[in-house]
Amino acid sequence: MSDLLERLRGRGWRLTSQRRVVAEVLDGDHVHLTADEVHARAADRLPEISRATVYNTLGELVSLGEVLEVSTDGRAKRYDPNAHHAHQHLVCSGCGAIRDVHPQGDPVAALPATERFGFVISGAEVTYRGLCPDCA
């Protein structure tokens, strides 16, 4: 994730301790935290950080394409730092656990022209649902 900070500096970002901590919290695989969870973990390291700053920083990371916004349950949005490798999500209907998964083929190709109604398609998001080994 340190290269992320370099990329952000290259885009004219001021490198504040708050932004650094948010970026650090979002490091790793299969990370899908809500904004509140990001705030809680960031506050462990930087107790004064405000919710508004966490929301601002997450929004900036999303619009820069460094982080994906995922809403799998209609509740809080989740933030996925794995934005540079195409993937979909597998969600446990029992406990809500989320895994990144890689289906075969391109889902967009499965939509025939007659089913596109003149839309210019830019992409597709797939959410697989099921029960994880612990919940099954």
Next chain:
Amino acid sequence: MSDLLERLRGRGWRLTSQRRVVAEVLDGDHVHLTADEVHARAADRLPEISRATVYNTLGELVSLGEVLEVSTDGRAKRYDPNAHHAHQHLVCSGCGAIRDVHPQGDPVAALPATERFGFVISGAEVTYRGLCPDCA
């Protein structure tokens, strides 16, 4: 939708005027209303209907499998009465318009066993994104 009311009566539902109006509002193709929109349209016919009743009724219809809950934007959930024909959704990134679409093949089949991590998969939801003819 009148057969829906019959099915509900068969399941022991009390047939109140509020439930009848909510079911009527949800009649038709390509209907994807938010709870607030359902409430507004229901209130046109039955001014005293409360938001709580609309939420209750929608929740009941969803758990009976008569209506699908769709959250395409992380904002308000939308309610889709087309629950008895498998379909996916195409959403305009410009204006938010939603169409029901029917991709080829089964998206679940595209997920190899090695990518299932021991989950028992129950289904998949696909959201296609793009620009509609008016917004393009």
Next chain:
DNA sequence: TCCTATCTTGGACTTTGTCTAAGTCAACAC
């Protein structure tokens, strides 16, 4: 017609997210 479990209501409350005005500070120039 009466009874009662179920349903509805209004309003308080919670969660998630946005906005604003005032204060702070990173980065650049010197």
Next chain:
DNA sequence: GTGTTGACTTAGACAAAGTCCAAGATAGGA
């Protein structure tokens, strides 16, 4: 190293979406 300045952060008010509850109303069976 010091000063300057515009971008950044903060606390708290606000808003949208949804849930919960106690009290009153009513559908449908007896």
